[in-house]
Amino acid sequence: MIIIGNTRISDDYFILECKDSQPLPCIKPGQFAHIKVEGNPSVYLRRPFSIHDCNYEKNTISFLIKIVGNGSATLSQLKENEVVSIVYPLGNGFSDEVAAEGKSLLIGGGVGIAPIFFLAKELKRNKCDYDVLLGGKKVSDLLCYSQLKQFCSVFCTTEDGSEGTRGFVTDHEIMRNISRYDRIFCCGPTPMMKAVGKKACDNGIFCEVSLENKMACGFGVCLCCVTPTNDGNRCVCTDGPVFNINELKW
Amino acid sequence: MTNLEVNIHGLTLKNPIMTASGTFGNGYEYSDFFDVSCLGGIILKATTAEKRDGNPYPRMAETANGMINAVGLQNKGVDFFETDIYPKVKYFNTNVIANVAGSSIESYVEVARRMNRFEHIAAIELNISCPNVKQGGMSFGTKPESAREITSAVREVYDKTLIVKLTPNVTSVVDIAEAVIEGGADAVSLVNTFMGMAIDVETRKPVISTITGGVSGPAIKPMALRMVWQVAKAVKVPVIGIGGISTAEDVVEFLLAGATAVEIGTANFINPRATVDALEGLRKYMADHKINDVKELIGGLL
Structure with a gap:
């Protein structure tokens, strides 16, 4: 695939947009791609990233990536028109087909917001009823917050209280009344997903985590x-x- | 017309490129990428007598030009192989080779006996070299006596081509090769992974749950090549080269060192078409060097 955009959205995050010469296969939110990292001798294996967005008219997919190590740091340096080897789509996505009825809650923490954003767009397109809850350490971790607010209802928490409720996503008031949701789709740090999963289990709510x-x-x-x-x-x-x-x- | 055909003790390979066990699943996982029947052989993920759940996560660490794994022979056992895997792999139009592992001589013999009955399993590769299991595996492959003993026990129940896969974690791999040939091996394949480890300097803990694991990938290629060269000089049976092979050039190196065929392993993870790319590259190398028969390359080191 060819890089058609590489946008740094903060010190830690960037969005990579790639174009395929072939028509895109059908991609489900939650599926991922395996990207080969060239030009860094300390990186041997491919790196897996959730698909953050896709555009079937332009044949493009994008990735929202957090810089955490050598692989992501090297990818952050990619320039427009460079060619990258990407195996995609891989794995199984969220069961978004079950979201047609009732109300869903989408929870994204940190860079886990990447597939949650894609899922929110798909559910919007399919006219499903849902809310989004974002969590981060600080306001700059609430990725895609302003974009999501334009088309759906979004709640948020930050650990430092710089935006929304102070604390973790499980501290948000909507979690106290979790039974009003029929299902939860969640992606974020493992402790967050475990806490959300426990809440869902205790209340007998369908819950998928990535x-x-x-x-x-x-x-x-x-x-x-x-x-x-x-x-x-x-x-x-x-x-x-x-x-x-x-x-x-x- | 170039001839790519090679022979492993009566087993005809349409070309010398096979897949290394544990890196190619059961073959069909790669069918989205290319027609796997174009390869000389497909060596399946190891099968043990009983189901094994493998080692706890994390089981893998990336290293410079390679990786460490400690999967621990996760597989669903030989009964599942018979009911769910064999019916799919038997349709491949190439040699399908089972990799046989176990924790005791009896369990190796049991799996080999079962494999002997499957018409479309062309050969077995006896895994006495896995470094990631507490019992069995590499412990049989590090001493000539136990390597000979287990090979001859399996030889008694297995009629077709018997390949024994050797560990590099020994002082003299030639001694082990000679012992398994005495035990009745028709061919040897080498090398399995090198034991290694990685430490997370932030947590001061080992990166993988079992502390040590097996190193594979291009990082081990020079040592693997040296061992293949040593063994090929010393023994009369065919040698199958394994260890970091990723490109056609690597394949040619192993053939020149004396290997009759090769297995490509970890490279499949990075480039799912690594085997077929190497095959196309081998054809081109032969054309460029006006070599009509790939057998001219075997042991062709000057």
């Missing part, structure tokens, strides 16, 4: 990215990355 384990292959052959489930160790790349919390041994 996991982020270290991967080598990305398509189910190396068996490195496993997570313990009721059915033994299963691959996050091919059996997930989206799992129903009832499947997970959390």
Whole structure:
């Protein structure tokens, strides 16, 4: 694919937009891509990233990436017109088809907002009823906040109180009345997803979370990215990355 | 017309490029990327007698030009192989080779006996070199006596081509190769992964749950090549080269060192078409160097 945009949105985050010469396959929110990192000898394996947005008319997909190590730092330097090898779409997305009825709550924490934004757009397009809850350490971690506000109802929490409710997403008042939602879709740091999952479990609410384990292959052959489930160790790349919390041994 | 065909003790490979066990699933996972039947052989993920859940996550660490894994032979056991895997892999139009592992001589023999019955399993590769299991695996492959003993026990129940996969974590890989050949091996494949480890300097903890794991990828290629060269000089049976092979040039190096065929492993994770790309590159190399028969390259080191 060809890089058609690389936009730094803060010190830690950037958005990479890539164009395929072929028509895009059908992509579901929650699916991911495996990107080859060129030009850094300390990076050997591909890096998996959630698909953040896609445009079937322009044949483009984009990634919202947090700079955490050598791989993401190298990708942040990509320039327009550079060619990157991307294997996509991989894994299973959120069960967005079940969102047609009732009301859904979409929860994104930090860079976990990347697939949640894509899901929010898809649910909007399908005229589903839903709210979004974003969480971050500080206001600059509330990625896509202003974009989301333009088309859906968004709540937020920050740990430092710089925007919305102070604390974690589970401290937000809408979580106290969680039973008004029929289901939760969540992506964020593991402790956040565990806390949200517990809340959903306690209230008998359908809840899907998107996991982020270290991967080598990305398509189910190396068996490195496993997570313990009721059915033994299963691959996050091919059996997930989206799992129903009832499947997970959390 | 270039001839890419090679022979491993009666087993005809349409070309010398195969896949390394554990890096290619059961083959069909790669069918989205290319027609896997174009390869000389597909070596399946290891099968054990009983289901194994493998080691806890994290099982993998990236290293300079390679990776460490400690998957621990996760697989659903030989019964599942018979009911769910074999019916799919038997349709590949190439050699399908089972990788057999276990925790005791009896469990290796049990799996080998079962594999012997499957018409479309062309050969087995005996895994006495996995560094990531507490019992069995590499412990059989580090001493000539136990390597010979387990090979001859499997030889008694297995009629087709028997390949034994060797560990590099020994003082003399030639001694182990000679021992398994005495035990009845038709060919040897080498090398499995090198034992290694990685430490997270922030937490001061090992990166992988089992502390140590097996290093693979281009980082190990020079050592693997040296071992293949040593073994190929010393033994009369075919040698299959493994270890960091990623490109056609790597394939040619291993053939020149004396390998009759090769297995491409970790490279499949980074480039799912690594095997077929190497095959196309090998054809081009032969054309460029006016080589009509790939067998001219085997042991062709000057």
